[in-house]
Each structure stands twice: as structure tokens, then as C-alpha cells.
Amino acid sequence: MQTSRSVMLVGTGMRPVVAAVATLFTRMDKMKRWLLVLLCALPMLGQAAGYTQTRYPIVLVHGLFGFDRLLGVDYFYGIPQALTRDGARVYVAQVSATESSELRGEQLLKQVQQVLAITGADKVNLIGHSHGGPTIRYVASVAPELVASATSVGGVNYGSEIADLVRANVAPGSVAEKLAVAAASALSGVISLLSGGSQLPQDPLAALDALTSSGAQRFNQRYPEGLPGQYCGDGPLQAANGVYYFSWSGRGNMTNILDPVDPALALTGTFFSEPNDGLVGVCSSHLGKVIGTGYRMNHLDEVNQSFGIHHLFETDPVTLYRQHANRLQGLGL
Template sequence: MNKLKTVKHALAAAAFMVCSLQNVYAMGTQPPADSEATYTKTKYPIVLVHGVLGFDSLLGMDYFYGIPAELQRSGAQVYVAQVSPADSYEKRGEQLLEQVQRIVAMTGAQKVNLIGHSMGSPTSRYVASVRPDLVASVTSVGGVNKGSKVADALRGVLPAGSVAESVAVAAGGAFASLIRLFSTGSSLSQDELATLNSLTTAGTLAFNSRHPQAVPTTACGEGAYQVNGIHYFSWSGAQPYTNPLDVGDPLLAATGLVFGAEPNDGLVSSCSSNLGQVIRNNYRFNHLDETNMFFGLGNILETSPVTLFRQHANRLRNLGV
């Protein structure tokens, strides 16, 4: 336990140094001091939605590391949703819908602003599709909006009904259980096979045929900025390896090879991440950097992800949502 605490303290110290450098680099993007108290004060609550194998806190590391507190500090009302770490878009969407309904009832707000990372994007899009009256905006961050070639590659080497598929599903379940053991996340049931099938290009395109709102009709373009009164946005990264101190970077660098020369964040291509108004799809982030996940250890030469979430909350505020 002492060794674990030492490692956590060392990582936290390294993260502090990285974040300090990022803040210096991003000073030009900070809001004026006189607007600080209400800079992120949106009309409707912000709901952050995690991706596959999501959690709220794992050994002291938050999925959206430092983001909720920073948004709240300057006026936002923020909730972090907990849906199944592994299941289909629709199942996760139904779980999210229940939480949105509770938030609306609890706060008296008419709607919410959904910000979904990775698989959290189609999860959020589902809620906006079936209950547009409860959603003011949907924002995709590194979202799997047209599928992932990593999922396609896995599906290719794991034929349906094969022994390899059964072994992989069992391994995935064991890994998810390990995450649960060391985290304070959701205890909801999970379906690893449904997750894989959803994340493939074919699975996502089938989902999009049922819930097409704001999905680009061109290969790498933008989608409708507004559908059924709901504003749609997206941003993502395009650099799988960004920081040698981040233990997740080597894995993302390896999975990023599946995309060849196509820009990607290690799990999702830049073009696949596009939804509605594309703020930018080539930040120097990988898939984990996009939510500041690994104690904020990201690219010190790029704007802090926390700053991007703050800027976006201000964008929503200025839209009146």
C-alpha cells in the first residue's frame, strides 16, 4: 500500500507540473477576470457522460479529471452520469435518460446540456433522439460517431460464436471487474459483446440510421448545427502518443496503427468523431487526454482539456442554453 501511495503521489506531482505548463501555454485563451464568476454559468445543467469502461474515480483518478470542479468554480451546475461500462448504445442511452429525468426533476431545469466522451457521444445522442424536449445541446468529445477501426479489427479476429470471441469476452469482463474493484463507479450490469458490436463501423452506422441527428452525410464534413431545437458540437484529438509519463500512451500508439495514415486519437479517427458543428478535430490529444484523464498528463504544448471544457461551457452560455 505504501508503494501504491508513493506512485500516486509521484503521478500527482507530475500532473501538477504538466497542468501548470499547460496553463502557462494557454494563458491567451483564458476569460477576462471580470467574467470569471459566471463564465461557465449555462442556463441548463451540464451532464458529463463517460465512454466504454467508464468510472467516476479509479485509485484517485477521475474520468473527467478536474473538469467538473473547474466548471462549477465559474458558475456551472455539473453532474457526472454513471451508465454501464459496457453495453449497447441503446441500453446505455436508456440508463442515461433515467438520470436526465432525475436531474430535471431535482433541479427544476427544463433541459440539460449533454457532453459525451467516446461511447458517451452516441449514448447522449440516443437521449436527444428519443426525448428532444429534455436536451438543449449534445457535444461529442472524441465520439465514436461513425464507428472505430479498432473495433472493426477486433471483430475481424473474433468471429461470431468462435472460441476466440468467448475468451476475449471473458477477458474483457474480468478487466471491467478489476476496474470496479478499485473504483467507485457504476454497479450496473454489462455486456461486452454488445459493446464491441455497437462500436464497429457497421454497428454504429446501423445506430445512425435510427438516430441520424447531426451526423455528417459526407466522409469528413460537419453535420447539422441544430436539429429539433438541439445544438450539436464536437471536438477531438489526433495524436495517439503525447506524454511518456502516461502509461496509457503506448497502448494508444499501438491501436492507432490500425488507422494507417488517417488522423486519429488512438481509438477513433478524426473524421469519425465529427458531429454537428466541428470545433476542431486535430487537437494534439489522444483518447484519454480528451477528458484530462490520467491525472492531467497530456501534451504540454497543447491547450489544457480543462480549458476547452470551460470555453465550451461559455459557448453554450452565450447561446442561451
Template sequence: MTWLGACILALVLSPASSWAAGYTQTKYPIVLVHGLFGFDNIGPVDYWYGIPSALRADGAKVYVAQVSAANSTEMRGEQLLTQVKQILAATGATKVNLIGHSHGGPTTRYVASVRPDLVASVTSVGGVNKGSAVADVILGVAPPGSLSNTVLVSVTNGLASIISFLSGGSGQSQNSLEAAKSLSTAGSLKFNLAHPEGVPTTVCGEGAYSVSGVSYFSWSGAKAYTNVFDIMDPALALTSLAFGGAKNDGLVASCSTRLGRVIRDDYAMNHMDEVNQTIGLVNLFETNPVTLYRQQANRLKNLGL
């Protein structure tokens, strides 16, 4: 009995990482793709706060892409495609697993659509797959060609350029008007006609789980205000009003985020919580977002991806 007790004690006191060795070790590298006004890192703050290191700790090869902070889905998609080719050349891998947040969702879908041979899977997190009412409101308030639109575009292009410069991507073009058009309901519909892979054909259903050898997944939050200490939550609570009561994460309606196999679209998270922001100030009463990424990596691993 003493020997058994000693064994149990040794297991309990073992480092947690040893219990999960290889848990996130996917066959193909994971590439994280940021959303609108996103970045890889600015100083000590990562867009994917704590997520890459958590995935790497248990075996995953993780790369953080850097595309335009604001531009059309197609432009961002071409930038991502270039980086995917570079990652494949550097690693010797034949495919990648793409995980995109927000505008990163359709950005990853573009690459999978035009070069499915290079992509093993696409995971859309809070992805704007059928447009956002927030983008519709912005374009409605400041329609292209108006003075208000000129001012808005100038300010947001400047912001995007600053973000890009601070995160080391100063050479990338920025176009916030094209970003807004891409993220609108009409723009998303046009994009989906050209790149329909994984998109649900019903209002709030699931899409094809696999198309042209690419597996499709999605998950998202559905609560705008989750942490009283997070300075972003009041703004997301305000933008959530654009959805007229429909379930949303503050910037995207839950039904719009659905793609391929829907893991869940109703986590008690907002749009920033989905990437563990702001700096980890998320809903303490919901699964930690870092855990969700680890679970998805393990899901991909178990599928041989």
C-alpha cells in the same frame, strides 16, 4: 499616474477566478457522460480529471453520469435517460447540456434522439459516431461465437464489472460484446440509421447544427503519442496503426468523431488527453483540454443554453 498604476496593479493581483466569474454558467446543467470502460471516479482519480471542478468554479452546474462501463449504445442510453430525468427533477431545470466522450458520444445522442425535449445540446468529444477500426479489428480477430471471443468477452466483462463496482455502479449490467458491436463500423451505421441527428451525410463533413431544438457540437484530437511520461501513450500509438495512416486519436478516426458543428478534429491530443488523462499528463504544446471544456461551456452560455 500613481493612482492609475495602483489600479492596474490591483487588477493584475486579483484572483484569476474573478476575471472569469460566470464564464461557464450555462442556462441548463451540464451532464458529462463517460466512454467505454469509463467511470465517475475510482478513489481519488476522476474519469473527467479536473474538468467538473473547473466548470463549477466559474458558474456551471455539473453532473457526472455513470452508465455501464461496457454495453450497447442503446442500453447505456436508457441508463443515461433515467439519470437525466433524475437530474431535472432534482434541479428544476427543463433541459440539460450533454457532453459525451468516446462511447459517451453516441450514448448522449441516443437520449437526444428519443427525448429531444429534455436536451438543449449534445457535445461529442472524440465520439465514435461512425465506428472505430479498433472495434472492427477486435471483432475480426475474435468473431462472435469463437473460442477467442468467449475468452475476450469473459475477461472484458470482468474488467467492466470491477470498474463499475469500484466506482459505485455495481448494479449496472456489463456486456463487452455488445459494446464492441455498437462501436464497430457496421454497428454505428445501424445506430445512425435509427438516430441520424447531427451525423454528417458526407465522409468527413459537418452535420446539422440543430435538430428538433437540440444543438450539436463535436471536437477531437488527432495525435496518438503526446507525452513520454504517460503510460497510456504507447498503447494508443499501437492501436493507431489500425487506421492505416488516417488521422486519428489512437482509438477513433477524426472523420468518425465529427458531429454537428465541428469545432476542431485535429487537436494534438490522443483519446485519453481528451479527458485530461492520464492524471493531467497531456501534450504541453497544445491547448489544455480543461480549457476546451470551459470554452464549450462559455459557447453554450452565449447561445442561451
């Protein structure tokens, strides 16, 4: 009993010291934890600073009925800002909303030359969506010395079955064609006016022809760089002209019930004979190194429209562009 009491008395007397030591060790543990968190965060901080900083400027190119900015809304919704925030130099081209791939390409070529003059860079990285795919391919083919890479997102590289359907059911010179052309011309005219591109020519029939399978085939015969050796395959990462080629696309139609455009894309998607994004078949989008075609995204999701609404359980479209900029950075582009 005595021994026990003595031990108890000693313990009671040392309690403030023990408590102080325990507090010290607790604080040291907290400091260690915070130090560990900081050390883990440092690589991430290093990644964020300059993560999208490419050697050459990035030029984004819109598709059919597209624009650079319309009433304050970007065609590539939130994407230029996400890229520039971490180091990229980004320019958004404005070409005709409805025209042939070649004419749009000539317009883009002039803007590429302007970007090079402004930045002092030797080349640019081109990223085109939808009809922007063939548009950037034209520039990469006729002026490869000005292009470091060409990336097609949901690009109409082998035509669209929707364009084929329209051409097959609307006879050339018919009243239906004239009405369709009038409606398309009016729409493209309004888009151009509101986006500041009213001086650009518009030709809906030339655009339709370019987007059909036969029109795309003729274009591909003239400008084959970056194309796969066979339909639905992978093309070369770097073509003989020295340009790096990439592509990705979605294979979803109705991806979010809150997006008002999704029902229309769900309908158009039913007319395809292959998986598609609502307007372009997955295999038709292939160009160069195919980064991915399994994304649950439709044609507008690919540019983060409408207003950033996309599939809840799919990669944010903006993330794909950021990752790609970092990919280009890793290749020294």
C-alpha cells in the same frame, strides 16, 4: 562665471523641493500604472465570475470501460471542478461500462430525468466522450425536449477501426471470443464494483458490436440527428429536433513520454487509415458543429487523463471544456 555660480546656488537651494516634486510625480505614475492594471483586470474578473455558468445543467457521460469516479479519481479528470468553480452546475453520469449504445442511453435518460427533478431545470447540456457520444445522441433523439445540446468529444459516431479489427479477427463463438469476453467482463465488473455501479448490466459483445463501423451505421440510421451530410463533414449546429450539436477530437497518439498509456495508443493508432486519437478516427468523431480536430491529444488526453498529463505545447484539455461551457452560455443554453 558669476551667472553660472548663481544658477548653481539657486539649483542647490531648490534641490529638496525638486526632489519632493519628483517623488510625488513618481508616486502618481505608480498609482496610474496600478489603476491601469486594475482597469485591465476588471473585464477578466467579470469573465471568471460566471464564465462557465450555463442556463442548463451540464451532464458528463463516460465511454467504454468508463466510470464516474474510481477510487477517488474522476474519469473526466479535474473537469467537473473546473466547470463548477465558475458557475456551472455539473453532474457526472454512470452508465454500463460495456453495453449497447441504446441500453446505455436508456440508463442515461433516467439520470437526466433525475437531474431535472433535482435542479428544476427544463433541459440539460450533454457532453459525452468516446462511446458516450452515441450514448448522449440516443437521449437527444428519443427525448429532445429534455436536451438543450449534445457534445461529442472523441465520439465513436461512425465506429472505430479498432473495433472492426477485433471483430474481423475474433470469430463469433470461438474460444478466442470467449476468452476476450471473460477478460472484458472481469474488467468491467471490477470497474463497476470500485465505482459503485456493480448493479449495472455488462455486455462486452454488445459494446463491441455498437463500436464497429457496421454497428454504428445501423445506429445512425435510427438516430441520424446531428450527423454531417457526408462523412468527415460538418453537421448542423441545430438539428430539426431543436437540439444543438457539437464535437471535437484530437489527432495525436504519443503526446507525452511521461504518460504510461501513450505507448499503447501509439500502437493502436497505427491500425487506422485516417488521422486518429489512438482509438477513434478524426472523421468518425464529427457531429454537428465541429469545433476542432487538430488538437495534439490522444483519446485519454481528451478527458485530461492520465492524471492531467498531456502535450506540453497544446491547449490544456480542461480549457476546452471551460471554453465550451462559455460557448453554450453565449447561445443561451
